[in-house]
Amino acid sequence: xxxxxxxxxxxxxxxxxxxxxxxxxxxxxxxxxxVWLAGGVLLHDGVLAGTVLVLGAVLLRVLPRAAKAPAAVxxxxxxxxxxxxxxxxxxxxxxxxxxxxLDRGYWAGWLVLAGLTVAGVVTASLLRSRRR
Amino acid sequence: MRPxxxxxxxxxxxxxxxxxxxxxxxxxxxxxxxxxxLISHYAQNVDHPVPFPTWxxxxxxxxxxxxxxxxxxxVPLLLVxxxxxxxxxxxxxxxxxxxxxxDALERGSIAVLVASAVxxxxxxxxxxxxxxxxxxxxxxxxxxxxxxxxxxLAVHVAVKLPIIRRALTSDIESTVDDRPTATEPSALSxxxxxxxxxxxxGVAALAVAxxxxxxxxxxxxxxxxxxxxxxxxxxNKSAAAAHITDELVGxxxxxxxxxxxxxxxxxxxxxxxxxxxxxxxxxxxxxxWSAGAEWRGVRVRDLLDLVGAPRSRDVDVYSLQxxxxxxxxxxQGNFADDxxxxxxxxLHGEPLxxxxxxxxxLIAPDRPGVxxxxxxxxxxxxx
Numbered sequence: 436x437x438x439x440x441x442x443x444x445x446x447x448x449x450x451x452x453x454x455x456x457x458x459x460x461x462x463x464x465x466x467x468x469x470v471w472l473a474g475g476v477l478l479h480d481g482v483l484a485g486t487v488l489v490l491g492a493v494l495l496r497v498l499p500r501a502a503k504a505p506a507a508v509x510x511x512x513x514x515x516x517x518x519x520x521x522x523x524x525x526x527x528x529x530x531x532x533x534x535x536x537l538d539r540g541y542w543a544g545w546l547v548l549a550g551l552t553v554a555g556v557v558t559a560s561l562l563r564s565r566r567r
Numbered sequence: 568m569r570p571x572x573x574x575x576x577x578x579x580x581x582x583x584x585x586x587x588x589x590x591x592x593x594x595x596x597x598x599x600x601x602x603x604x605l606i607s608h609y610a611q612n613v614d615h616p617v618p619f620p621t622w623x624x625x626x627x628x629x630x631x632x633x634x635x636x637x638x639x640x641x642v643p644l645l646l647v648x649x650x651x652x653x654x655x656x657x658x659x660x661x662x663x664x665x666x667x668x669x670d671a672l673e674r675g676s677i678a679v680l681v682a683s684a685v686x687x688x689x690x691x692x693x694x695x696x697x698x699x700x701x702x703x704x705x706x707x708x709x710x711x712x713x714x715x716x717x718x719x720l721a722v723h724v725a726v727k728l729p730i731i732r733r734a735l736t737s738d739i740e741s742t743v744d745d746r747p748t749a750t751e752p753s754a755l756s757x758x759x760x761x762x763x764x765x766x767x768x769g770v771a772a773l774a775v776a777x778x779x780x781x782x783x784x785x786x787x788x789x790x791x792x793x794x795x796x797x798x799x800x801x802x803n804k805s806a807a808a809a810h811i812t813d814e815l816v817g818x819x820x821x822x823x824x825x826x827x828x829x830x831x832x833x834x835x836x837x838x839x840x841x842x843x844x845x846x847x848x849x850x851x852x853x854x855x856w857s858a859g860a861e862w863r864g865v866r867v868r869d870l871l872d873l874v875g876a877p878r879s880r881d882v883d884v885y886s887l888q889x890x891x892x893x894x895x896x897x898x899q900g901n902f903a904d905d906x907x908x909x910x911x912x913x914l915h916g917e918p919l920x921x922x923x924x925x926x927x928x929l930i931a932p933d934r935p936g937v938x939x940x941x942x943x944x945x946x947x948x949x950x
Contacts (some may be wrong), residue, residue, distance in 0.1 A: 447721025454714025503754030544788025
């Protein structure tokens with residue numbers, strides 16, 4: 436196994452170095468690229484992870500026992516879907532000359548998603564509390 | 568207040584047993600996105616040392632749809648995976664020069680992995696919604712960082728391989744590789760958390776897949792396209808955005824076909840008078856949406872034969888649009904010779920609308936949408 440580990444590690448290092456060389460040598464706005472690369476890590480590790488920690492602690496404290504697990508499932512699903520939905524909910528890329536782009540009712544869709552999630556969490560919580 | 572330490576995180580869900588299982592699925596998503604991304608990048612290159620296949624016509628539709636769907640599905644997986652290893656961010660530096668160096672090296676490789684992975688998913692998701700709040704070139708940097716992400720992922724797997732193997736081959740409740748303080752039971756079980764990550768990932772995939780899978784349209788509430796549009800097909804760049812004026816497509820319109828010193832100049836009527844062929848070919852965009860469509864027009868090969876252009880030669884394709892990176896594209900010889908490649912004049916039985924490339928556009932099988940040039944002005948085979 437050791438030999439394959441080395442092969443994988445060295446090949447990976449070479450691929451990553453090639454990508455780094457591409458990023459530096461091709462015509463980019465390097466400063467902006469660096470800001471986005473570092474910004475993603477900082478936003479995740481600093482803001483998002485911290486928010487999830489606080490929200491998780493609060494939810495676990497206030498929710499009844501039977502609701503904790505369903506709420507955790509619901510929070511992961513709805514939380515990640517909401518993050519994914521930011522570009523379409525804000526319609527930041529919309530263009531007046533192209534009505535076929537971003538042409539769905541995204542808030543309505545998100546509300547359906549949120550409603551289904553909440554309904555699922557409540558149903559699961561009730562079922563669990565009855566089982567006890 | 569002191570900074571957090573790994574011991575402060577007590578949930579037994581933050582375990583290598585969970586990380587490895589979620590990571591396996593995440594790795595599969597990244598692998599598919601990487602390979603399909605390479606295919607898309609190659610398809611958009613001008614030079615094809617190995618010809619890009621024209622069969623099957625729906626090939627690019629599937630690979631690029633997969634690219635966007637697996638990238639989207641990776642988002643919840645990455646978030647959950649990072650949650651399970653978050654305490655390790657607060658590890659204290661090792662003692663001793665050699666261990667300190669190794670530790671710094673490993674942390675550095677993980678920083679590169681996380682930065683490139685987050686970058687790829689964030690820029691990819693924004694690109695599908697055509698939101699570009701940056702100054703760098705999306706295609707060039709998404710391609711460069713794809714190599715960084717996949718490479719640093721391989722390094723990461725190589726470094727962690729013993730733990731990964733142990734975690735995946737033993738029970739999910741095993742505590743062999745857990746931190747000593749990660750013992751507190753949670754509301755969710757470990758298996759429950761892995762299933763939750765997969766559920767969120769599946770819902771994310773379904774929420775966007777309708778952009779390319781027609782029968783999922785109704786459930787894909789976050790898809791960037793409903794699939795509707797003029798003549799039943801969405802558009803990517805409008806005539807207004809491409810600065811196509813009435814004069815450009817008016818009575819003075821001509822399609823020039825050129826080979827060496829021979830050229831013909833065709834009016835709309837000339838094109839209509841040639842043999843018309845019908846083809847069902849999808850329009851499949853790099854942003855991941857696609858739509859099947861029925862096109863009618865003149866075979867490109869028939870046009871090239873008018874000027875006696877030899878076979879298997881690349882064709883320079885020019886659009887009427889005055890500027891933009893896709894004003895000039897190259898139609899590789901194997902695409903030009905394919906019987907299904909058309910200069911389309913009609914879509915779904917009606918003349919092309921202005922936004923679909925009136926009066927004439929290129930449509931070829933198995934090609935990225937950006938290369939299906941609209942408002943065709945000139946086809947030229949260099950001598």
